Amino acid sequence: MCPGGTPRAAAAAPPEPRVTKQRVAVGDALDTLNDFVTTQELHRLMADDGASVSLATTYRILQSLADDGLVDVLRNGDGEAIYRRCSVSAHHHHLLCRNCGKAVEIEAPAVEAWAAKTAATHGFTSVNHTVEIFGICPECSAASQPATQP
Amino acid sequence: MCPGGTPRAAAAAPPEPRVTKQRVAVGDALDTLNDFVTTQELHRLMADDGASVSLATTYRILQSLADDGLVDVLRNGDGEAIYRRCSVSAHHHHLLCRNCGKAVEIEAPAVEAWAAKTAATHGFTSVNHTVEIFGICPECSAASQPATQP
DNA sequence: CGTTAGGATGAGAAGCATTATCAACAAGCT
DNA sequence: AGCTTGTTGATAATGCTTCTCATCCTAACG
Ligand SMILES: [Zn+2]
Ligand SMILES: [Zn+2]
Ligand SMILES: [Zn+2]
Ligand SMILES: [Zn+2]
Numbered sequence: 001m002c003p004g005g006t007p008r009a010a011a012a013a014p015p016e017p018r019v020t021k022q023r024v025a026v027g028d029a030l031d032t033l034n035d036f037v038t039t040q041e042l043h044r045l046m047a048d049d050g051a052s053v054s055l056a057t058t059y060r061i062l063q064s065l066a067d068d069g070l071v072d073v074l075r076n077g078d079g080e081a082i083y084r085r086c087s088v089s090a091h092h093h094h095l096l097c098r099n100c101g102k103a104v105e106i107e108a109p110a111v112e113a114w115a116a117k118t119a120a121t122h123g124f125t126s127v128n129h130t131v132e133i134f135g136i137c138p139e140c141s142a143a144s145q146p147a148t149q150p
Numbered sequence: 151m152c153p154g155g156t157p158r159a160a161a162a163a164p165p166e167p168r169v170t171k172q173r174v175a176v177g178d179a180l181d182t183l184n185d186f187v188t189t190q191e192l193h194r195l196m197a198d199d200g201a202s203v204s205l206a207t208t209y210r211i212l213q214s215l216a217d218d219g220l221v222d223v224l225r226n227g228d229g230e231a232i233y234r235r236c237s238v239s240a241h242h243h244h245l246l247c248r249n250c251g252k253a254v255e256i257e258a259p260a261v262e263a264w265a266a267k268t269a270a271t272h273g274f275t276s277v278n279h280t281v282e283i284f285g286i287c288p289e290c291s292a293a294s295q296p297a298t299q300p
Numbered sequence: 301c302g303t304t305a306g307g308a309t310g311a312g313a314a315g316c317a318t319t320a321t322c323a324a325c326a327a328g329c330t
Numbered sequence: 331a332g333c334t335t336g337t338t339g340a341t342a343a344t345g346c347t348t349c350t351c352a353t354c355c356t357a358a359c360g
Binding site for chain 1: 254276
């Protein structure tokens, strides 16, 4: 019975990440934001805030959080990964400002069903999808066009 | 009358790209494919096919084609740009195999309407969107699981 | 058909984001 | 407190993409 194994962890218990001050700092920084940011942007924000976390570690922690589904990851127009803490753990999508990064979380059951049906129709398996809407948010539009109105 | 200007090109006529053998080679290579490919993949394919186009030029031409809307561009899971010749010029999306790159073009008016409405509801302007479905195509599924069925 | 101006190309350097290394460190456990 | 092992930081390395610039070639013109 259970040959050569530690008492717990029957098969392959994934070890939980340790609670380090760097990990806490990243978590706190994410909590103060409701915008999507790149790893480098978050690193700079933390540095400006006094928290000292190396860039390499910021990359590592964000990737780890993403792997565990604790943050949302998607790609900006340049193909760079951008991160944001999920407010809901369920599957959802985003409407985000390509100028300031502000994001609105969106749920669209109809789109989910459409995607699943479309994939099934063509015999595709192991399906996932990306559905993101990019635009300029009201604040950014207002800022760029103060008063003129043709 | 038209001081200091060439006869044509009243305001800012965008100069058409010249027809070079490199541009033709890229066009031909794209025509032989119905899969999405990265710039480097296309460069290798052309090299294998005898066509000699430098990597830098391949980058330039694909970007140019994309800017003119002559090829579809999207991002794979790694954030790399992947290209494919549009069979339809109208706006559409794709269902593509993340293993072999094969793509099916999809039109979904309902999704278009949903995206526009969602953006408008939140006051976003200059809106565009990405809607892509990734999966494993029937051929690739069959290849990876020949006969076993637990 | 020869000339010519300027866009296009190739080869390599440069830029940049991301990842890999590895010694030093510290979180968690006994 | 002491030990074990996951984490961190500084830096090198990797690899994709862009830039530079001398040369080449297309397109237009005489
Ligand atoms: Zn905004
Ligand atoms: Zn979805
Ligand atoms: Zn396939
Ligand atoms: Zn669409």
